[in-house]
Structure formats: structure tokens, C-alpha cells
Amino acid sequence: MKATILDVAELAKVSKATVSRVINNKNNVSGEVRERVIQAIKELGFRPSGIARSLVHRKTKSLGLILPDITNPFFPALARGVEDAAHRYGYTVFLCSTDNEPEIERGYIDKLEEQQVEGIVLISSDKQLTHELQNMSIPFVLCDRWSNSSPIDIVTVDHYRGAYEAVEYLLNLGHQFIAHIAGPPNVQSAEKRKMGYTDAIIKAGLEPFVRHGSFSYESGYQVMASLLQEGHPTAVFAANDLMALGAIQAIEDAGLSVPRDIAIFGCDDIFVAQISKPPLSTIMQPAYQMGVCALEMLHERIEGLREEPKKIILEHRLVIRHSCGGGLK
Amino acid sequence: MKATILDVAELAKVSKATVSRVINNKNNVSGEVRERVIQAIKELGFRPSGIARSLVHRKTKSLGLILPDITNPFFPALARGVEDAAHRYGYTVFLCSTDNEPEIERGYIDKLEEQQVEGIVLISSDKQLTHELQNMSIPFVLCDRWSNSSPIDIVTVDHYRGAYEAVEYLLNLGHQFIAHIAGPPNVQSAEKRKMGYTDAIIKAGLEPFVRHGSFSYESGYQVMASLLQEGHPTAVFAANDLMALGAIQAIEDAGLSVPRDIAIFGCDDIFVAQISKPPLSTIMQPAYQMGVCALEMLHERIEGLREEPKKIILEHRLVIRHSCGGGLK
DNA sequence: TTGTATGCGTTATCAT
């Protein structure tokens, strides 16, 4: 059985209080006694119980990170960002992949609350959920999503604007038939991108042409394949890089070429984008920075350093490579 | 302030014990009282404190996952494997990226012990560390690494054998000058692969030719670039896919072609391997399965269902694509 | 400087 503070106290022939003092580096303990206690601690391999401490202090020094899927190439960088920042503040973080399923999201939030995490970084599109979270009065920051209705902490990127600019770029290249491979309808960032696309297209006096995928490589492939049957877009804007990559493959399998026959624009700038052939033009999202930023805001909130909700929009950037012609080969 | 069991008790005009009974679904409480309590719970938004429970039960229902870097494409799948399995058992898991730095590894282990995790999935090459962990008598399973010295739980893959077979394959293709881009010298899996490479080369009566990278795409690029100066290998076996991809780029930037001029063989079979141009021949490692398996073993150990240490070697598989000629285009 | 006693939010053992 693990040694407790009492075991140490008895071995060192002092009271629990004294032991507590030395493990917390209080200065009011004589050198001689301190030595005895330290010795006893070593002897027993004693380690103070974090949960007992948590119970006293009402602090667990733990956080939750709720995201759709750590296996999606966009999230590891974000996760690392929150992890690194959390580590700096002495927190340790629970990883929770939800596959965007509200039920699983709720389940994890329940678990996290039970674990008494001090805060949560949430990447979810479920409005309902953020409301519940607000009522639970557990500090949290919404990440990569946007809500103008609720006064909550948010760090994100302007998905709408990014998509709009990407389409503008395609338009300037002279494209007249630009299709969009959208993400799942229930994912907010995907919807924003779709709106950006639609508005840019309409403003140019053209007709929107949207098909939905599921953010996966395979779905990108399939949607593109059927797109090829339905019409002849000269350019395609995909809601994320994975689908863009799948689309490229579908195009090549159909005997066509990117960018010669069809231009492809992605979104996220995951690592693969730069090494794909052709290199993918895309919208860079500062994932790592977003994670760090989310955690910084969460920390402020936990420590009560800030009362008013804060919204931070990180800068995106069009990264022009070769999948739309021009750019880097 | 959050409501406690006592608040509920007072509001429902019963004792703490009774409240405890209803939240734990004990059957020995009258319907009428149960209703009152449930009502009070709802009214106060009461949620039992997990840490208080943990203190009583000496169980936290939390685990730790210590790995080099969640940002390395090999690990997300593994992480998801442990996460999914953990979730099934009701555990929630802490994510800890260490960059293979022993100091950080130790720091995290410390933190995890303090958090009273019930077990740890460890991916580390530091022998010392596994020894310390053994002495701490906290259940853990070593993942993706091998130790024949200590009687501990291990789930891994035969890195040596995989490398050996990959080189054999290259040999059978007729290559006489096969170089190896190894991983960091302090990473055990990398060392095993190097040994597999070396033994296969020597057995064929050839000369080993090894240069070390750091598992990153950039390092693969640089090592390959300088390799091109030093000699003229007709084939290269890289210790992971990221470096293999970097190597391909270096070769092409030098005006040569893969696989025409130089064949490239990778390791891991990360997602990008199949969509790279040319598609990368590589050694498939069952990352997700490894994660699940690790967690299953950990669970057995935690529940005391098993005493003797267990070693599981998961099956690897050569995936032949086009980067060595032949295979899938 | 050191010890005693109490509380942190639960569960569990006894009574009643």
C-alpha cells in the first residue's frame, strides 16, 4: 500500500502537520527535524496524494480538451498547442475525441466535470452544448467555432472570410464554374466556409454549386468523382485539405490533370498540403497558435484575471502553391 | 459555489447518507424520499465530486498516455486507440508529449503520479525510466518499445524484423548499394530498425551505409541531399515515412527520379504514404490496434486480472507501392 | 518551532 503522510510522521516521530510543512517547503521547521522527515519520506517512497490535496484546495490542476478527432491531421498541432501552454501553467490535460457526436461530447463533459477539471477547451458545433456548459459555471473556451449570440470566450479564425478570399482568388484566375466540396452540414466551421464560398460566387454573378463531404480523404474522392459526372467545373474549393487531396486523386483517376484541367483549392494547410503533387494551394490556419491562445484565455478565466468574455480572431493566410496553376511547382 | 451533498441533504430534509444512496442508485430508499432528493439535486444543479469519491475509493478512473509527440503522424492513431479503449472501460486519459526528453518524461510521470492515475501507457526509450516506474508500483505498459531485461507488460512490433524484410525486398530487386537513413540514436525503435538493416546488408555480403536523421521530413531531406554527395546508393531504406518523403523530395530536387534512379522504402505507413507521388512502399505498423492492445493490457493489470508480465508482438506488414518500382502506380 | 483539531465531499459501517 502506498505510504501516507501519517506513515511518514510516525517514522520521523513528528506530527502530520510537520510533515506537511516540509513537503510544502514552509520555512518554519528546524533543520534537524526537516532532515528526519526528508529521510523518512525517501525511505517510504512517499508521494503526497494529489486528490487529497485537490479536495482541500478545490483545485485539480487538470483541464479537458474536447475535439472531434485527434486522428484528423488538423488537430494534433492544436492539441500540442494547448498541451504546451497547459504544461507551462502546471496543468495536465485530458484528451477527448468526440467524432462530433453530441452524445459523446456530453458524455465527456460529464466525465470531465466529475473529474473536477478546472476548465475545458471545447471544439464543438453544438450550440446547445455551449449553453449547458455556461450554466454549469465551469470555465471554458470555444475553439475554432464562432458564436455571436453568447458572451463566451472564443478563439477562432474567420472561416467565412478565408473561403471568400480563396474563391476570389479563383475568380481572378478567370474561373467561371467553381464548385464547392463542403464539410458536414452540422459542423459550423464548414458552414461558414460554405457561406463564404456562396457569397463570393453570387457576388460574381455566378451560380453556387455545392456538394457535401465528410472531411475525409475518401469523401473528397467520391464527391469529386460524382461531380465529374454532373458538370464540368474548372475549379473546386474544398472545405479542408483532406478532401481536396481526395478530389485531386479522383480527377487524375478520371484521366484529367490538376491544375491543367481543374484547379483545386484546399483549406487548413496541414503538413501534406505542401508535399502533395501538385502542392496544394490552401488557407493556412494557425492551429498550434490557436491551441496556445485558447489555453491562455482559459487560464485568465480560471485565475479570475478577467471577467468580460473575449473573442480572438487569429489571422488566416492564403498559401498559394501549384494546384491552381502558377505558384510553386 | 458548487453545491455539495450536504446542501442537497438539507434542502431535501434528509441525511447525507440518504442522498448518497440515491445518487448511487441503492435500492433501500423509499420512493417518496427518493423523489424529494432527486428534486433537490436538480434544483441545486448538484454533481457529486469525483475527487471526493476518488479519495474514498482510491480510484481516479484516469490514465496517462506518455508519448514523444502527438504531432508526429504516427501517434494520433495510437492515441485514438488508447482513448477509445479507455473510454469503454470508463477511464479518461491525460495526454503527455515529451519530445523524447527524459526530463520532460520524468516531469510528466511525476505529475501523473500526483494526479493518482491508475495506470500509464508509456512510449519512451529511456530504460532508466521504466525501472523507476517499476519501483513506483504504478501499473504501466510499455508501448512500441522492447525490453527483454525487465519483466514488464509490453506491446510492440518487431522493428528489427520489419527492417530486415524491407531490406531483403530491396535486395531481391537487385540493389547492391542500399543506404539507411536512421532515426535518432537514442530512440530504441530506430536502433532496432538500424540493426535489422545492418544484419540484412551484411548477410548479403554488402557494406552498411548509415546516416542519422531526426524522424522529421526536413531531416530526411537533408540527409538524403548529403547522401547524394557522398555516394550513389540505388536504394534507401528510411526509418520512418516522414524521412522517406523528405528523401524523395531531395532526390527530385537533385534532378533525379524515384523510383527510376533511386528506390525508397519507408516505415510506419502513415496516411500520407499512400497518397504521395510516387506512393511509398513502407512497413505498416498497426498503430491504432497497438493503442487498444496497450490499454487492454493495462486494464487487466489494474484490475489484477493478471500477475505475470505479458509481451505482445503485433504483426507488421510490408506494403508494396511504387516508390521502389513495380507495385501500385 | 511543533502539535492538535477541524474541514475538504464522499462512502461505508453501524445503529436505530
Place this chain on the structure above:
DNA sequence: ATGATAACGCATACAA
């Protein structure tokens, strides 16, 4: 069926 009370392992206010 219900309540009083002692743990669980630690920190801290108060005494000494």
C-alpha cells in the same frame, strides 16, 4: 428505510 459517524489523505488555523 434512515441517520449518525468514522474514514479517505492532506492542509491549516489555532494552541502551546
